[in-house]
Amino acid sequence: MRAWLLEDFGLDNLVLGQAPTPTPKAGELLVRVGAVSLNFRDKAIVEGFYEPHLVPKPLIPVSDAAGTVVAVGEGVSRFAVGDRVNSHLYSRWIDGEPAADEPAYCFGSPLPGGLAEYMIIHEESAVRVPDNLTDEEAATLPIAALTAWYSLVDYGQIEPGQSVLVQGTGGVSIFAVQLATALGARVIATSSSDENLHAVKKLGAVAGINYRTTPKWEEEVLKLTDGKGVDLLLDVAGGDGINQSIAATKAAGRIAQIGFMTGQTAQLSLMPLIFRQTTLRGIAVAPRSSFDRMNEFLGHHRIRPVIDTVYAFEDAREAYEHLNRGAFGKIVIKVT
Incomplete structure (x- = not known):
């Protein structure tokens, strides 16, 4: 089969080549990949700053895929040939709390990913694609949509009328605006682009803050929430900006720490965290x-x-x- 192979770190070392078409073992599905979508994780893996010690070489990258089951291994019962399925990043995390070794079983590193004509997905890991979505649309769901959903629903427990702040207009953030709006929340978005803020308002956000022209954006959040702060904040930036996120969140509010686009380390001011009794959870x-x-x-x-x-x-x-330059929503690669 044709496959993109990461032979060493750096985009120049991602090459289009050939790899053996895998054969499904007991409990496994052979999926003809229709499309994949890119996440910041995929960029970080290629560039060598995302758990580089776990990255095998050569590697078929990209975790998020959608496609059609073309063969099944012995004992498969959840899916049949012809079904359309999604990959799920943590291939062994089925329910409940994560195990300590979940990162060892992720698609796109260290397991082979979806940037190839075929991939193997265990039937217990696969997820049925919504009938109304194309493969290109469904390929955007496994990380971006699911991260937003888990942050809002499983962790954030958002209820109608509550407020949510979403940082940026990348994949996770756009899904968060759509999902939070559908859940009945009042959504505030931040971005460095007025054009993107205008677009995100069309998706349901009630307010937008340009953090370039308003560096103390947390103060604007307080104005928009009658001095209270938001109930839930989705932080995709990371770095020292976490202190502004705490200031923008209500007392006893919650922060979902999702990303690290501006840095994997932060100098955290503990007193505001303690006095505001903020819950900060990595997602x-x-x-x-x-x-x-x-x-x-x-x-x-x-x-x-x-x-x-x-x-x-x-x-x-x-x-x-394109992902490196930034995007409004998701970047997708059509495979077959």
């Missing part, structure tokens, strides 16, 4: 059971993913370059 996607519930919600509310650009399989490097 690394979610179990498959949450994915199943999310897909039902997406179907019921007719929510469609926002895709910036779809690239051809041969143009995978260009897709990574």
Whole structure:
């Protein structure tokens, strides 16, 4: 089969080549990949700053895929040939709390990912694709949508009328706006682009703050919430900005720490965290059971993913370059 292979760190070392087409073992599905989507994780893996000690070489990268089952191994009962399925990043995290070794069983590193014509997914890990979504749309769900869902529902327990702040207009953030709005929350978005803020308001956000022109954006959040702060804040930036996130969150509010786009380390001011009694939790996607519930919600509310650009399989490097420049919504690669 044709496959993109990461032979060493650096985008120049991601090459289109050949790999053996895998054969499904007991309990496994052979999936013809229709499309994949890129996440910041995929960029970080290629560039060598995401758990580099876990990255095998060569590696078929990219965790998030959607496709069609074309063969099944012995004993498979959850899916049949012809079914459309999603990959799920943490292939062994089915329900409940995560195990300590979940990162050892992630698609796209260290397990082979979806940037190839075929991939293996265990039937217990696979998730049924919503009927109303194309493969390109469904490929955006496994990390971006599910991270937003888990942050809002399983962790945030958002209720109608509550307030949510979403940072940026990347994949997770756009899904968070769509999902939080459907849940009845009041959404505030931040971005460095007035154009993107205008676009995100069309998706349901009630207010937008340009953090370039308003560096003390947390003060604007307090104004928008009558001095209280938001009930839940989704932090995708990381770095020392966590202190502003704490200031923008209500007393006894919650922060979902999702990303590290501005840094993997932070100098945290403890006193505001303590006095505001803020709950800060790291979010690394979610179990498959949450994915199943999310897909039902997406179907019921007719929510469609926002895709910036779809690239051809041969143009995978260009897709990574686009991700590096930034996107409004998701970058997708059509495989077959």
